[in-house]
Amino acid sequence: MSQTASAVHHSPKENYLNHQKTVWSWMSTVDHKRIGVMYLVTLAVMFFIGGMLALLVRLELLTPGVTIMGPDTYNQVFTMHGIVMVFLFLVPSIPAILGNFVLPMHLGAIDVAFPRLNLASYYVYLAGGALVLFGLFAGEIDTGWTFYTPYSSSASSAVLFLTSAVFVAGFSSIFTGINFIVTIHKMRAPGLTWNRLSLFTWSIYATSIVQVLATPVIGITMVLLFFEKMLHIGIFDPALGGDPVLFQHFFWFYSHPAVYIMILPAFGVVSELIAPFCRQPISGYKFVALSSVAIAFLGFLVWGHHMFVSGQSVVSSVIFSLITYFIGIPTGVKVLNWVTTMYKGSIWLKTPFLYALSFLFLFTIGGLTGIMLGVLAIDIHLHDTYFVVSHFHYVMMGGTVVAAIGGLHYWWPKITGKMYDEVSAKIACGLIFVGFNLTFFPQLILGSQGMPRRYHDYVEAFAGLHMASTIGSWVLALGLFVVLGCFVHSLRRGKPAPSNPWGAATLEWTNATSPPSPHNFVTSPIVTHGPYDFDAVEEIFSGDGASGDGSVQMDQPPSVAPSSSAS
Amino acid sequence: MSTTIASTEHDTQGGHGASHDDHPAFLQHHFVNADQQFDAAKMGMWLFLITEILLFSGMFVAYTVYRAWHPEVFLEASTLLDWKLGGLNTLVLLASSLTVALSIHYIQKGNQAALFWNLLITILLACVFLVVKYFEYMAKFEHGIFAGEGFDPHGVSHGVDYAKYNIPYAKQFFSIYFIMTGIHGFHVIVGIILMTWLLVKARLGHFSAAWYTPVELTGLYWHIVDIIWIFLFPLMYLI
Numbered sequence: 001m002s003q004t005a006s007a008v009h010h011s012p013k014e015n016y017l018n019h020q021k022t023v024w025s026w027m028s029t030v031d032h033k034r035i036g037v038m039y040l041v042t043l044a045v046m047f048f049i050g051g052m053l054a055l056l057v058r059l060e061l062l063t064p065g066v067t068i069m070g071p072d073t074y075n076q077v078f079t080m081h082g083i084v085m086v087f088l089f090l091v092p093s094i095p096a097i098l099g100n101f102v103l104p105m106h107l108g109a110i111d112v113a114f115p116r117l118n119l120a121s122y123y124v125y126l127a128g129g130a131l132v133l134f135g136l137f138a139g140e141i142d143t144g145w146t147f148y149t150p151y152s153s154s155a156s157s158a159v160l161f162l163t164s165a166v167f168v169a170g171f172s173s174i175f176t177g178i179n180f181i182v183t184i185h186k187m188r189a190p191g192l193t194w195n196r197l198s199l200f201t202w203s204i205y206a207t208s209i210v211q212v213l214a215t216p217v218i219g220i221t222m223v224l225l226f227f228e229k230m231l232h233i234g235i236f237d238p239a240l241g242g243d244p245v246l247f248q249h250f251f252w253f254y255s256h257p258a259v260y261i262m263i264l265p266a267f268g269v270v271s272e273l274i275a276p277f278c279r280q281p282i283s284g285y286k287f288v289a290l291s292s293v294a295i296a297f298l299g300f301l302v303w304g305h306h307m308f309v310s311g312q313s314v315v316s317s318v319i320f321s322l323i324t325y326f327i328g329i330p331t332g333v334k335v336l337n338w339v340t341t342m343y344k345g346s347i348w349l350k351t352p353f354l355y356a357l358s359f360l361f362l363f364t365i366g367g368l369t370g371i372m373l374g375v376l377a378i379d380i381h382l383h384d385t386y387f388v389v390s391h392f393h394y395v396m397m398g399g400t401v402v403a404a405i406g407g408l409h410y411w412w413p414k415i416t417g418k419m420y421d422e423v424s425a426k427i428a429c430g431l432i433f434v435g436f437n438l439t440f441f442p443q444l445i446l447g448s449q450g451m452p453r454r455y456h457d458y459v460e461a462f463a464g465l466h467m468a469s470t471i472g473s474w475v476l477a478l479g480l481f482v483v484l485g486c487f488v489h490s491l492r493r494g495k496p497a498p499s500n501p502w503g504a505a506t507l508e509w510t511n512a513t514s515p516p517s518p519h520n521f522v523t524s525p526i527v528t529h530g531p532y533d534f535d536a537v538e539e540i541f542s543g544d545g546a547s548g549d550g551s552v553q554m555d556q557p558p559s560v561a562p563s564s565s566a567s
Numbered sequence: 568m569s570t571t572i573a574s575t576e577h578d579t580q581g582g583h584g585a586s587h588d589d590h591p592a593f594l595q596h597h598f599v600n601a602d603q604q605f606d607a608a609k610m611g612m613w614l615f616l617i618t619e620i621l622l623f624s625g626m627f628v629a630y631t632v633y634r635a636w637h638p639e640v641f642l643e644a645s646t647l648l649d650w651k652l653g654g655l656n657t658l659v660l661l662a663s664s665l666t667v668a669l670s671i672h673y674i675q676k677g678n679q680a681a682l683f684w685n686l687l688i689t690i691l692l693a694c695v696f697l698v699v700k701y702f703e704y705m706a707k708f709e710h711g712i713f714a715g716e717g718f719d720p721h722g723v724s725h726g727v728d729y730a731k732y733n734i735p736y737a738k739q740f741f742s743i744y745f746i747m748t749g750i751h752g753f754h755v756i757v758g759i760i761l762m763t764w765l766l767v768k769a770r771l772g773h774f775s776a777a778w779y780t781p782v783e784l785t786g787l788y789w790h791i792v793d794i795i796w797i798f799l800f801p802l803m804y805l806i
């Protein structure tokens with residue numbers, strides 16, 4: 001199991017990173033692995049922009065009154081933070097980076113079903129990102145990320161760029177979703193039955209269903225909002241006879257399922273992190289797999305819980321509240337099964353597993369506070385307070401981002417062919433965990449005491465907790481920069497990675513080199529075992545499982561001649 | 568789903584008549600055989616069509632909500648739409664659905680000439696639809712019936728006094744009408760572009776009984792465009 005034992009493996013001469021070197025070969029690539037890497041770089045930039053905006057928000061709230069900016073600027077900064085983080089980072093995040101890189105390899109496929117569509121979705125995403133950033137500098141958008149009318153219909157016309165951006169970025173999401181669903185249905189290697197799919201694949205599958213079914217609704221909402229602003233069609237703007245609550249229904253019909261677009265892939269990543277580092281199959285595999293699908297479908301029936309105080313009928317509020325409790329059940333099934341997997345496992349405390357543990361702790365807080373907010377009476381009290389802000393940051397940052405960083409550490413050796421420094425990675429993980437809780441736990445208390453969200457100022461009594469939260473945001477940012485430094489160091493100085501440093505049992509580790517060859521596998525894998533059958537790894541792949549057959553056969557001519565066309 | 572049992576070797580039956588032992592030119596390298604490629608493309612298209620339906624469903628919801636709130640206004644305003652022209656367009660689109668289906672049928676049999684002519688007729692029918700729509704729109708614009716702000720019905724023609732339609736929420740009806748038919752019309756234009764591209768490729772003999780995936784997919788798309796109109800027509804013109 002040790003890394004040194006397998007470091008003797010000769011690394012392949014040609015891999016997907018070095019077989020073509022020009023910039024154009026990257027920009028025009030249809031290789032899912034390269035597209036994943038391009039997303040990684042682009043999304044890191046977006047995360048940096050969104051994160052800087054977040055730090056500005058927290059800095060303004062360091063002390064009561066004006067600290068660094070006035071209320072109007074503040075409104076714009078938190079709006080842009082929300083829009084960049086939700087639409088440009090969280091929605092694509094795990095599927096676009098890790099999904100693109102890992103999913104076809106988990107299926108034993110050469111590529112996704114539609115490689116050119118995959119590249120197109122990257123450029124469509126870039127176009128959406130460019131529109132957002134243009135809106136950011138064209139300025140004066142202070143609607144909040146939710147674009148509620150009449151704020152948005154009366155705000156500056158830069159909103160037009162933002163609505164177009166969300167519409168365009170939505171297409172990227174739809175393309176990715178369609179691509180992944182078809183890939184999972186049609187591109188599985190021989191022997192890879194549905195019961196042998198990795199849980200990451202299952203969760204990406206559920207996510208893609210939500211992407212395909214929900215995203216068109218935000219698309220048409222943005223189109224209608226666009227025309228509302230351009231032509232004053234009077235659908236959403238009350239001043240013109242329109243109905244703002246209708247807008248909220250439309251918006252949350254997408255945006256609640258979008259929460260699952262953001263968190264379901266994280267569930268998948270966490271399953272992949274927990275199993276190999278406990279050396280046990282995920283307990284209740286089928287329950288964990290199908291709970292993703294259950295969450296995806298139930299997620300379409302709860303959007304009204306964002307609107308308990310909007311004036312919707314009491315009956316619908318009660319129903320939405322009830323279904324919101326139900327959705328806690330499949331989520332709880334997952335958390336319980338992850339914890340059970342650790343029980344009597346051989347736990348190996350590597351960095352990816354530390355992130356998985358962080359995830360379990362933070363996401364559980366995020367999930368339970370979510371159930372609290374689903375309770376009608378409590379929500380009336382907590383609505384639009386920092387309690388809500390803290391809740392969704394525990395889910396989105398503590399859940400999705402922590403899982404994404406953990407997954408990035410886990411697959412880093414496969415993506416780059418280099419190991420990272422374990423000690424500094426663990427320090428970063430600790431800083432993130434402490435910084436995150438220091439930032440957001442005080443916000444739960446602030447919210448329960450009545451601190452409203454989106455306010456630029458606050459009463460003296462809240463000063464202590466706000467200051468703690470801002471200091472926490474610095475610790476969190478420091479942790480994230482240590483992660484960045486750790487990865488940059490790994491790229492420059494990292495030890496070459498063996499093909500299976502974690503002794504995992506999924507195909508990207510067992511049947512491919514690090515980094516993989518341009519066509520992923522030298523020979524198309526024939527799958528004879530489940531994704532977490534660690535006992536089988538030893539006998540099938542010889543030794544400690546760290547020697548995948550990919551690197552061994554690299555010197556022989558491939559038995560399947562890859563077609564020369566790059567299509 | 569034979570495609571999931573993918574073989575690594577190239578000795579597959581070579582669906583759609585691909586010759587033994589070699590890659591047909593249309594087969595992309597990451598697929599094992601032509602069947603797998605065709606099934607994947609078709610499934611992808613169906614998923615895309617689901618997103619199209621959901622896109623329109625948002626607008627149908629807006630229509631339903633405003634209709635439920637102001638049924639008498641919608642009833643009144645819809646009498647301004649000419650059901651004869653709408654009905655004509657319905658027939659035109661139905662006919663075009665038939666011809667596009669025929670074009671798929673013929674290329675499956677390897678009949679390239681019939682493919683060409685059926686595609687051409689489909690395109691012409693689609694153009695007829697747009698021309699009729701153009702005249703309908705113009706007749707409305709002439710009397711100040713626009714989507715949104717410019718809404719100001721006036722003038723008299725064919726014995727109809729437009730000014731009396733200047734009632735609250737008639738604007739919402741026409742906003743929804745113009746946006747829904749406008750976005751539908753946009754889909755018709757996209758369909759014309761796609762089919763013109765197919766027409767050129769058909770002329771060059773790119774399609775055969777072994778490979779006609781783009782024809783099949785565009786046909787599916789065109790049926791959806793047709794079906795959406797089938798719902799739009801009665802909701803807007805008739806009731």
Ligand SMILES: [Cu+2]
Nearest residue numbers: 256303305306
């Ligand atoms: Cu929600």
